[in-house]
Structure formats: structure tokens, C-alpha cells
Amino acid sequence: MKGRVVVLRAYQAPFEIHEYEVPDPEPGAVLLKMTQAGICGSDLHSWRGDRTQALQPVSAAGQAMGHEGNGVIAKLGKGVTTDWAGRPVKEGDRVVHWSITACGRCRSCARGFTNLCTRPPDKYPAPAGVWPYFTGTYADYFYVTPSRPFYLVPDQIPDASLSWVNCAMGTSAEGLDLARCGLGDNVVIQGAGGLGLCAAAIATYRGAARVIVVDRLPDRLALAERFGADHTINIDELDTVEARRERVLELTGGEGADIVMELVGVTELIPEGVGYLAPGGTLVEIGHVMAGRQFSLDPRSIIRGKSILGSSGYRHTLLPGLLDLMVKTQDRVPYDKIVSDQFPLDRVNEAMGVAEWAGKRTAPTRAVLTP
Numbered sequence: 001m002k003g004r005v006v007v008l009r010a011y012q013a014p015f016e017i018h019e020y021e022v023p024d025p026e027p028g029a030v031l032l033k034m035t036q037a038g039i040c041g042s043d044l045h046s047w048r049g050d051r052t053q054a055l056q057p058v059s060a061a062g063q064a065m066g067h068e069g070n071g072v073i074a075k076l077g078k079g080v081t082t083d084w085a086g087r088p089v090k091e092g093d094r095v096v097h098w099s100i101t102a103c104g105r106c107r108s109c110a111r112g113f114t115n116l117c118t119r120p121p122d123k124y125p126a127p128a129g130v131w132p133y134f135t136g137t138y139a140d141y142f143y144v145t146p147s148r149p150f151y152l153v154p155d156q157i158p159d160a161s162l163s164w165v166n167c168a169m170g171t172s173a174e175g176l177d178l179a180r181c182g183l184g185d186n187v188v189i190q191g192a193g194g195l196g197l198c199a200a201a202i203a204t205y206r207g208a209a210r211v212i213v214v215d216r217l218p219d220r221l222a223l224a225e226r227f228g229a230d231h232t233i234n235i236d237e238l239d240t241v242e243a244r245r246e247r248v249l250e251l252t253g254g255e256g257a258d259i260v261m262e263l264v265g266v267t268e269l270i271p272e273g274v275g276y277l278a279p280g281g282t283l284v285e286i287g288h289v290m291a292g293r294q295f296s297l298d299p300r301s302i303i304r305g306k307s308i309l310g311s312s313g314y315r316h317t318l319l320p321g322l323l324d325l326m327v328k329t330q331d332r333v334p335y336d337k338i339v340s341d342q343f344p345l346d347r348v349n350e351a352m353g354v355a356e357w358a359g360k361r362t363a364p365t366r367a368v369l370t371p
Helices: 041-048 165-178 194-205 218-226 241-251 269-276 318-329 345-355
Strands: 002-008 016-021 030-038 070-076 094-097 141-144 150-152 186-190 210-215 231-234 257-262 277-285 307-310 341-343 367-369
Touching: 002 345, 016 345, 030 094, 041 345, 070 141, 094 165, 150 318, 165 194, 165 257, 165 277, 165 318, 186 194, 186 269, 194 210, 194 218, 194 257, 194 318, 210 218, 210 241, 218 231, 231 241, 241 269, 257 269, 269 277, 341 345, 345 367
Parallel strands: 186 210, 186 257, 210 231, 257 277, 277 307, 341 367
Antiparallel strands: 002 016, 030 070, 030 141, 030 367, 070 094, 094 150
């Protein structure tokens, strides 16, 4: 039996679809049949050519695309009877997998930062045409290696609310954890895409006093309010940095933000976000996954105990708790509305064009491929 895999052969070139033999899982592994695969901002970086051959070369065979998504168990490898939380699993069960892997032995892993592993056993981006072939989520199947955690999905969560959990939601939760988001915090979120919507919901249910979301698209800002934002700021209406800073101060009673989440990947937002911070506040930088970007910052702007904290990925142990949070809050939070557009796998290039936000106003919050 063969299955399809979306392959990047060269930057700024259309994606190709290749077919490979579907493998039987080795002992400890799991083969998933993909249900949905989300188009993440990092995938758009490859599609539009932000990544370069010099900094991140693509092999002659290309690379398998996609890391975000969910599926059902098609085959279990020998010895696999439970998920990584110890719950029994069988073929046909819905699961979400960790979007990265960790060795568990390097210094970062030993200190608990498995999301910062220095020797990950599974290469990302994964080379195309190499067994087990189905190493990206833009495919009919996804091969969960023995080193990659996966978790059973509660029955109460619909498929429409799952494709972004193992990337956008986990990444937002990790950043809020690092900043120690909790009771009484003022939180400003720059960007109301998938990451920003998840961050708004998580900050709200962690007890933040005020959650403020900044974006330019009215539909996204309206959706952010349904995800828990107490206030929104439209940058087209408040079109200067100073005007937005004054509005943040007004909304926080003159105090400023305890936490700012930069989720867009626009360099100017970093010094702007620092300007929102209260003394002792933290800007969490998540959006910049590309090398070569620079910004200018007056050092005096951070000396009153302010900090800029980088956050990358998330620890897989967050996934069960996030799924439980979704079950508990899904009657109040429209998680199914994050996915705005769906495309079959063979229309992947069209889907990327619709999801593209650079240089234009992109309406979709999250586009997905549905093999």
C-alpha cells in the first residue's frame, strides 16, 4: 500500500506530492492515519523562502513537510499497548503526538527542558524519501517513532478542535509557563492567530486579571474576545507605537503589562512590547523562528527589572493537561473556530497561498490539510 507525502524540493518552489510504501511500525512505534494537518507559520517560512539554502539546506531528495496535526492509530508496533500517560490504546483511537522529540539524556533534557534537546533522535525538518518516509504531517500517514510521545484524545473533543493542539497550543502554554503567568497578571498578546488565541484562553484560565490582544484584523480580534480577551487593540485604529502604549497603560490602570507575548515574528514588535511592560515584567519571544533578523533596543528600557525571554516549542508533558483544559472549557471557548479553512492534500500549494500573511491581510486564523 502506498501513501502520499508533501515534499519541499527547493525554497520558493511549489511543493510536490510523492508516493511511498506505507511501512509497518517497528517495535515501540505507531503508524497514524492523518485526520488534519495545520499550516503553521514555520511551514510558511519554508514555502515563501525565508529559509535559505546556506543556513538550512534542502537535500537533493527534498524534505517532508508539516509537524502540526492529529490522526487515528492505523497500526501499533509490537509492545505498544498504552499512550505515554499509561492509558490503553488500540487501532482506531484518536491521538495527538508531540511535534518534536528529545533524547532524554543531554544536559537540557536532564534539567527538564526536553523542548530544548540538543540531540533530538528525530531530525527536523525530516529528509524525504528515507524510511519510514511518513515523517511530516502533510501526508496520508505519520510515523510516530518509539522516542516520540503521543496521547489519547478525550472523546469530548471534536476533530475540528485538534489539528493545532500539538503545536500552537503547546507552544503558547510553554511561553506562559516560562513567564510564570498566574493570578492577577496583566497579559498583552501580540497577534491573534492560532498561537494568540490559544494564549488568550490559557492566560484567562490561569487567572490573569487582564488579557489584551493586539492585531489589525477585526474578525480575529472579535474571535480573541471569545477566547477570553478582556480588551483588544486594533493597530489600524491606534496606528502609532505611542498610542498603543498609552492604551495598554490605560487598560491596566497605569501599571503596564506583567507579560507580553510576541507571537507574530515582526522584529519591531519586540521593542514595542518592551514598552508595554511594567517594572519587573517579561516579554516572551516566540514568533521569530528565522535567523538573520535584528532589532534596536535602548538598554535603559529594561533596567527596571524587565526581561526578554525566548521560548521554543514545549514539553510534551503539557499535552494531557491542555486536552483536559479543553474538555473543561469547550462550552465557553470556541476551539473549533481556530480552523477557518480546509483543503485536500493535493491542493497544498493553494492552501499555503490562502494561509500566507506576509505583506497582506490574511483572514484565515488556521488553514488545514485534510488527507
